[in-house]
Amino acid sequence: MDLSLSDEQKQLQEQAERFVRDKYAFDARRKIAATDRGWLPENWAQFAELGWLGMSFSEDDGGYGGGPIETMIVMEQFGKGLVLEPFLPTVVLGGGMIARSGSKAQKEALLAPMIEGKKQFALAWLERQSRYNLADVSLKATKEGAGWSLSGHKGVVYNAASADHIIVLARTAGSAREPKGLTLFIVDGKAKGLSRRDYPTQDSLRASELTFDKVSVGADAVLGKVDEGFGVVEDGVDRAIVALCAEATGCMDAINAATLEYIKTRKQFGVAIGKFQVLQHRMVDCFTNAQEARSMTLMASLKIDDKDSVVRAKAASGAKVQIGKSGRFCGQSAVQMHGGMGVTDELSVSHYFKRLTMIDLMFGNQQHHLTRYSNLAMAA
Amino acid sequence: MDLAFTPEEQKFADDVRAFVKANLPADVRDKVKNGKHLDRDDYMRWQQALGKKGWLVYTWPRKHGGPGFTPAQRYIFENICAEEYAPGIIPFGTKMVGPVIYTFGSEEQKARYLPAIRESTVWWCQGYSEPGSGSDLASLRTRAEKDDDHYIVNGSKTWNTMGHWADWIFCLVRTDSRSKPQEGISFLLIDMKTPGITVKPIIMADGGHEVNEVFFDNVKVPVANLVGKENEGWTCAKFLLANERLGIAAVPQSKRGVEALKDIARAEQDNGRPLIENQSFAEKIADLEIQVTALEYTELRVLSQMAHGGQPGPEVSGLKIRGSEIQQRLTELTMEAVGEYSAPYLPGLLWQGTNEAPVGPEYAHLAAPRYFNTRKTTIYGGSNEIQKGIISKMVLGL
Numbered sequence: 001m002d003l004s005l006s007d008e009q010k011q012l013q014e015q016a017e018r019f020v021r022d023k024y025a026f027d028a029r030r031k032i033a034a035t036d037r038g039w040l041p042e043n044w045a046q047f048a049e050l051g052w053l054g055m056s057f058s059e060d061d062g063g064y065g066g067g068p069i070e071t072m073i074v075m076e077q078f079g080k081g082l083v084l085e086p087f088l089p090t091v092v093l094g095g096g097m098i099a100r101s102g103s104k105a106q107k108e109a110l111l112a113p114m115i116e117g118k119k120q121f122a123l124a125w126l127e128r129q130s131r132y133n134l135a136d137v138s139l140k141a142t143k144e145g146a147g148w149s150l151s152g153h154k155g156v157v158y159n160a161a162s163a164d165h166i167i168v169l170a171r172t173a174g175s176a177r178e179p180k181g182l183t184l185f186i187v188d189g190k191a192k193g194l195s196r197r198d199y200p201t202q203d204s205l206r207a208s209e210l211t212f213d214k215v216s217v218g219a220d221a222v223l224g225k226v227d228e229g230f231g232v233v234e235d236g237v238d239r240a241i242v243a244l245c246a247e248a249t250g251c252m253d254a255i256n257a258a259t260l261e262y263i264k265t266r267k268q269f270g271v272a273i274g275k276f277q278v279l280q281h282r283m284v285d286c287f288t289n290a291q292e293a294r295s296m297t298l299m300a301s302l303k304i305d306d307k308d309s310v311v312r313a314k315a316a317s318g319a320k321v322q323i324g325k326s327g328r329f330c331g332q333s334a335v336q337m338h339g340g341m342g343v344t345d346e347l348s349v350s351h352y353f354k355r356l357t358m359i360d361l362m363f364g365n366q367q368h369h370l371t372r373y374s375n376l377a378m379a380a
Numbered sequence: 381m382d383l384a385f386t387p388e389e390q391k392f393a394d395d396v397r398a399f400v401k402a403n404l405p406a407d408v409r410d411k412v413k414n415g416k417h418l419d420r421d422d423y424m425r426w427q428q429a430l431g432k433k434g435w436l437v438y439t440w441p442r443k444h445g446g447p448g449f450t451p452a453q454r455y456i457f458e459n460i461c462a463e464e465y466a467p468g469i470i471p472f473g474t475k476m477v478g479p480v481i482y483t484f485g486s487e488e489q490k491a492r493y494l495p496a497i498r499e500s501t502v503w504w505c506q507g508y509s510e511p512g513s514g515s516d517l518a519s520l521r522t523r524a525e526k527d528d529d530h531y532i533v534n535g536s537k538t539w540n541t542m543g544h545w546a547d548w549i550f551c552l553v554r555t556d557s558r559s560k561p562q563e564g565i566s567f568l569l570i571d572m573k574t575p576g577i578t579v580k581p582i583i584m585a586d587g588g589h590e591v592n593e594v595f596f597d598n599v600k601v602p603v604a605n606l607v608g609k610e611n612e613g614w615t616c617a618k619f620l621l622a623n624e625r626l627g628i629a630a631v632p633q634s635k636r637g638v639e640a641l642k643d644i645a646r647a648e649q650d651n652g653r654p655l656i657e658n659q660s661f662a663e664k665i666a667d668l669e670i671q672v673t674a675l676e677y678t679e680l681r682v683l684s685q686m687a688h689g690g691q692p693g694p695e696v697s698g699l700k701i702r703g704s705e706i707q708q709r710l711t712e713l714t715m716e717a718v719g720e721y722s723a724p725y726l727p728g729l730l731w732q733g734t735n736e737a738p739v740g741p742e743y744a745h746l747a748a749p750r751y752f753n754t755r756k757t758t759i760y761g762g763s764n765e766i767q768k769g770i771i772s773k774m775v776l777g778l
Binding site: 001002003004005006009069260263264274275277280281283284285287288291292293294295296298299302303318321322370371373374375377378 | 381382383384385386389452455642645656657659662663665666667669670671673674675676677678680681683684685687688698701702765768769771772775776777778
């Protein structure tokens with residue numbers, strides 16, 4: 001048992017810290033968010049050059065043999081800088097699912113160029129009625145010759161506008177909300193019959209509503225097996241959750257640091273407001289919450305490769321509960337302690353608060369994952 | 381980074397489990413498993429078995445006669461002891477005064493006191509709080525006045541845990557009242573059999589006798605019993621409190637407690653179904669289990685830093701706060717699970733282990749006393765408000 005970082009992992013951490021320091025000062029981020037894409041191709045090229053796009057993939061898949069700990073290290077720094085480049089949808093979700101379930105041809109055509117920085121992905125699973133049920137899918141894929149025809153709607157698809165390929169969860173059999181009968185398709189981002197409505201999100205990312213009107217794909221577009229896509233997407237989402245938890249940990253560290261600095265300098269009644277016990281204790285609670293978030297992120301990163309699917313699911317859901325709880329506490333407390341300044345666009349605090357808030361909603365909020373964890377933990 | 385045990389760690393875990401199975405008296409195990417009250421002899425039999433093995437002072441380094449466990453070994457040892465229903469080790473000798481003596485004591489004091497702590501032949505208790513000095517410990521007023529080669533001690537100490545079973549007490553006493561409160565305090569070791577000492581029980585809300593008030597009336601204590609320098613006892617006091625905080629999170633006990641709570645929720649009925657199938661109650665247990673996991677991994681991160689030569693980071697201060705809150709939540713949910721059958725109060729069964737038949741299931745009568753008693757955890761060892769003050773000042777620099 002050893003929970004310390006290796007020398008290589010420490011170097012990775014320093015590298016990621018340096019990137020955020022150099023490229024993600026608050027004003028620089030504002031400019032990146034205002035560009036057409038909402039992220040910078042030169043940053044993406046740097047990720048490829050630094051090996052970050054391939055670090056968590058096996059050497060057989062053209063990666064560098066790392067895993068969830070490497071992802072955790074980088075995502076945490078991304079959280080500190082509120083980094084906008086689509087690492088989560090492209091590398092963790094898309095790349096991860098293709099690496100675990102893709103055919104040899106798919107890996108060659110998609111994964112290898114992704115690692116080089118030449119392809120981006122998006123995962124389209126959510127529909128208007130789905131809420132957090134990954135199996136609540138009504139977008140239909142019907143047989144069309146050797147291939148398939150996809151029709152229906154997908155919502156809040158992060159990075160869809162920049163994605164070269166969109167991984168779509170579609171119903172090929174079974175009734176509404178049935179896990180069996182779902183299939184994943186890899187669809188060209190510019191496919192005929194696919195239309196998008198693009199928009200920014202509350203936290204300055206980019207997402208889209210997608211309409212599929214008889215979008216044709218070949219049989220080779222199926223990721224994994226027909227009718228058995230649910231397990232793939234559930235596993236992929238659990239891994240994305242763990243990465244998201246690391247990002248949230250970084251956000252919490254940053255927002256707590258900003259708040260601590262603020263209450264040491266802001267004066268009222270003739271003293272720094274950090275001299276008031278009621279604020280001191282709230283600040284300590286923020287600090288403790290962030291520690292717990294960090295601990296649960298570490299736990300989940302260590303367990304997400306476990307052989308037992310129940311262990312993996314409990315790890316992801318347990319961490320997501322913690323991140324939801326701690327993120328809300330740190331976010332709301334930071335805004336409150338900043339007073340009126342906390343609700344302005346001018347300070348970074350509101351931006352971290354918005355990101356932490358959206359992270360809780362993503363892939364199932366605190367309550368959803370508490371129920372999921374509970375069902376898994378009480379059965380044993 | 382790897383969660384798995386190394387082959388050496390696995391072998392150590394096997395050795396610990398085999399030792400506990402072979403040496404923990406069956407009746408003591410049964411009492412711990414069923415939440416029954418333990419008496420002095422129960423603790424002593426288990427602690428002396430550990431003492432013979434050299435594991436009672438499992439946190440001590442080799443040079444002071446400890447086993448020199450690595451942080452991973454400590455974690456394994458604590459968890460297996462809890463899993464096998466061993467009683468908690470009484471900390472006053474092993475985790476409090478022992479480390480103070482080997483850090484600040486003279487060679488004579490080390491030779492005199494440490495062997496008996498390692499072997500658990502002497503029972504120690506703590507004389508810190510006073511009726512007028514709780515959170516503001518440094519305001520303590522128990523006086524020790526020098527008279528030739530003795531101190532004459534007068535005053536009283538309170539919240540003295542298990543002092544009615546103790547052979548010795550370590551005390552903070554005032555040796556100088558002219559300087560700043562922290563600067564006139566000394567750390568004294570006192571034989572409980574010395575004339576002038578009276579131990580008066582304090583009965584707690586659960587009806588139990590576990591703490592006392594201790595009165596000192598012209599008690600003669602040899603100057604040789606002073607640890608460290610006169611008027612520098614506050615250094616020992618703070619050192620001891622920091623050590624106390626490390627073990628206070630009680631993660632292995634809380635892990636065991638969550639499993640016991642699940643068992644109770646499986647046994648209790650709710651609308652004709654096991655209570656554990658009630659979604660809202662199940663989610664309360666789940667939430668607690670997640671809190672315990674977070675605490676466990678925080679402790680593991682601290683242990684990992686220590687294994688690499690680092691000092692425990694600021695995380696350690698938060699361990700006491702969260703650990704104590706979790707212990708309380710556990711008793712709260714257990715009482716909630718038991719429901720109205722928490723009401724019957726059976727002091728004979730609870731405290732004397734009589735053959736009185738329980739009302740309802742055996743676990744039911746323990747739920748409320750445990751809940752009432754466990755309110756102490758956020759108060760003792762420096763209240764959680766005091767802990768937050770420490771973190772605020774020492775860690776956050778506020």
